[in-house]
Amino acid sequence: MLMNGLSNLKHLTGHRFLFLRELQKKIGELASELNDRYGGRVKKPTDDTKDIGVEVGDIIFALVCLANSQNIDLDEAWKQVMNKCWGRDNERK
Numbered sequence: 733m734l735m736n737g738l739s740n741l742k743h744l745t746g747h748r749f750l751f752l753r754e755l756q757k758k759i760g761e762l763a764s765e766l767n768d769r770y771g772g773r774v775k776k777p778t779d780d781t782k783d784i785g786v787e788v789g790d791i792i793f794a795l796v797c798l799a800n801s802q803n804i805d806l807d808e809a810w811k812q813v814m815n816k817c818w819g820r821d822n823e824r825k
Contacts, residue, residue: 751798758794762787 765782768775775781799806 751794751801755791755794755798758787758790762791 761782762784764773765784765787767773768779768781796806799809
């Protein structure tokens with residue numbers, strides 16, 4: 733259902749790197765928030781505290797948009813990754 737809704741966004745893909753830039757931006761926002769909370773950075777009083785779950789959701793959305801722009805079947809890609817991970821982990825002792 734999500735992929736069907738995203739197919740309407742294809743007109744926004746003027747340049748394929750737009751999704752990559754958006755993904756980088758969203759990862760940077762998550763990294764900044766995590767660093768503010770758990771790293772050595774002190775948050776400015778004017779900076780809002782962001783919801784980490786929403787930041788992760790933004791990253792997932794950006795990844796799905798990137799995959800959609802590349803006509804990637806995310807169901808199939810996910811199955812391949814899980815098979816790879818489970819296969820590799822089953823070989824560990």
